[in-house]
Amino acid sequence: MLRLLVVDDEVDICDFVKNFFKERDFEVFVAYNGNEAVSIVASRKPDIILLDLKMPGMDGMETLKDIRRLDGNVKTIVITAIADEEKVREAKYYGAVEYVTKPLLLEQLERTVLTIAEQLKT
Numbered sequence: 001m002l003r004l005l006v007v008d009d010e011v012d013i014c015d016f017v018k019n020f021f022k023e024r025d026f027e028v029f030v031a032y033n034g035n036e037a038v039s040i041v042a043s044r045k046p047d048i049i050l051l052d053l054k055m056p057g058m059d060g061m062e063t064l065k066d067i068r069r070l071d072g073n074v075k076t077i078v079i080t081a082i083a084d085e086e087k088v089r090e091a092k093y094y095g096a097v098e099y100v101t102k103p104l105l106l107e108q109l110e111r112t113v114l115t116i117a118e119q120l121k122t
Contacts (some may be wrong), residue, residue, distance in 0.1 A: 001027050002027040002048065004027070005029045005046035017050060024110070032057060038070065052080070077116070078099040079100050100112055
């Protein structure tokens, strides 16, 4: 069973995404800020991370950098409300493999996560 970490300060989004992927046989963890995310990465070793860029406190970019120091292989998908090409380039530079824009379209999110999940299984 693949492990998925959802990192977003919006509780409703976390709950919704968690339930959606639990139904697809993922073990799902939730973090509401960057510090929680880093702690979960250290202890639970997720395979895939859905990471919101805009969060209070430690933002998504700093969280991504800390996560990459802990685990250089984890596949991170950045979630952002603004399709800012500069931010996307920066996130990819720091190891994000993909990005998805808000509002989240479940079909796109599912396709993105399942594509990465298939790559991990091979």
